[in-house]
Amino acid sequence: MADIQERKIKDAQMRAQINQKLVETGERERLKELLRTRLVECGWRDQLKQYCKEVVKQKGLEHITVDDLVSEITPKGRALVPDNVKKELLQRIRTFLAQQSN
Template sequence: MNDREAEMRTAINLKLVETGEKEKLKELLRTRLIECGWRDQLKAQCKEVVREQGLENVTVDDLVTVITPKGRALVPDSVKKELLQRIKTFLAQQTSL
C-alpha cells in the first residue's frame, strides 16, 4: 500500500467514525452473521478445537489463531457484497473525501 492509499483509508475510516456509519455497519454485520448462522458455525468450530486439544491445553490466543481464518472464509459473499455496497453508497454521498 502506498502513502496515498494509506491516507485515503485513514480519511475514509475517520469519516465513517465521525458520521456514526462505522457503528451502523458493524451492527449490520453482526445481524447478518447471526441470521446466516455464521456465529453458530464459529461456536461449533471453537468447541471442536477445544474437544481435540483439551480444555486445559487451549488458550484464547490459540482459538483466535485457529478460528480467525476459518471465520473469514465462512462469511457469505452476499454479506460481503451488501457491506461493500453500503460503503460505496456512503462514500458517494460524501463530498469532502
C-alpha cells in the same frame, strides 16, 4: 518503484481518512451492527461457535488461549462469510462515501 511506494502511502492515507469518517459519523457502528445481524441470520455465528467448541475440546480447556483460538479459527471464519454479505457491506460503504462526497 517510487510510484508503488507513493501509491501505498496514498492508499494508507485514504484508508485512514475513510475510517475516520466512518467512526465520526457513527456509520462504523451501524455497519458493525448490520454485519453482526447478517452473520447471525445466515448461520455464520452458529457455525463458528460450533467450530470453536471443537477446537477447545480438542486442545483441552486448560491449555488453550484466546491467541490459539484466534489463529485457529480466523482463516475458517473469513472463508465462511457469504459473498452476498460482503457485497452488501461493500455497497453500503460505497453509498456512504458517495453521500459524504456530495
